[in-house]
Amino acid sequence: SQTIHQWPATLVQPVGSPLSLECTVEGTSNPNLYWYRQAAGRGLQLLFYSVGIGQISSEVPQNLSASRPQDRQFILSSKKLLLSDSGFYLCAWAISGRMNTEAFFGQGTRLTVV
Amino acid sequence: KNQVEQSPQSLIILEGKNCTLQCNYTVSPFSNLRWYKQDTGRGPVSLTIMTFSENTKSNGRYTATLDADTKQSSLHITASQLSDSASYICVVTPKLTGGGNKLTFGTGTQLKVEL
Numbered sequence: 001s002q003t004i005h006q007w008p009a010t011l012v013q014p015v016g017s018p019l020s021l022e023c024t025v026e027g028t029s030n031p032n033l034y035w036y037r038q039a040a041g042r043g044l045q046l047l048f049y050s051v052g053i054g055q056i057s058s059e060v061p062q063n064l065s066a067s068r069p070q071d072r073q074f075i076l077s078s079k080k081l082l083l084s085d086s087g088f089y090l091c092a093w094a095i096s097g098r099m100n101t102e103a104f105f106g107q108g109t110r111l112t113v114v
Numbered sequence: 115k116n117q118v119e120q121s122p123q124s125l126i127i128l129e130g131k132n133c134t135l136q137c138n139y140t141v142s143p144f145s146n147l148r149w150y151k152q153d154t155g156r157g158p159v160s161l162t163i164m165t166f167s168e169n170t171k172s173n174g175r176y177t178a179t180l181d182a183d184t185k186q187s188s189l190h191i192t193a194s195q196l197s198d199s200a201s202y203i204c205v206v207t208p209k210l211t212g213g214g215n216k217l218t219f220g221t222g223t224q225l226k227v228e229l
Binding site for chain 2: 034044046088092102
């Protein structure tokens with residue numbers, strides 16, 4: 001069966017510090033991978049998605065970047081965090097090439113920038 | 115811009131009662147619509163999925179309906195339980211070519227079930 005791992009679960013970082021959130025998927029090959037952010041009281045906002053190694057599409061211009069160094073690894077990064085980067089970050093995967101496939105989410109990372 | 119709007123924003127009901135959550139969308143062309151349940155501090159979990167040709171889909175006490183003509187969906191919860199307390203999110207997948215499966219999320223309805 002497929003599983004998705006996302007860590008850490010919670011993170012408190014000072015303004016200006018770097019960020020690295022990691023997400024890995026097991027039990028499937030060539031998945032579509034996604035990073036979402038959920039601000040307090042807001043819906044999920046798609047930040048990045050990837051359909052393959054090294055292929056990253058950005059949905060919203062911002063202080064963050066993403067990388068996919070391996071087929072089942074997706075990393076969300078920032079060189080200098082801003083207060084507005086605080087939120088709940090979710091990684092998700094979906095079967096590639098199938099429009100009706102479900103998106104499976106990780107448990108999320110609660111990031112607080114102080 | 116593709117949008118998904120949900121109502122009400124929040125809802126409080128007594129245990130055992132029924133409730134209906136609404137979702138209006140403007141995503142077009144449209145591939146499918148899902149309802150997700152998100153417990154606080156957790157990732158969303160899919161409840162139902164419907165393609166544009168389906169009108170209703172049930173999953174236990176959850177029944178989703180879809181009217182593709184009016185671009186409206188509803189999620190009906192029967193005989194609510196305390197464990198139903200969560201955020202319910204309507205998610206629409208546009209019909210795209212070239213992969214990506216980009217999902218458009220509603221802001222969710224926060225449901226609280228009380229004794």
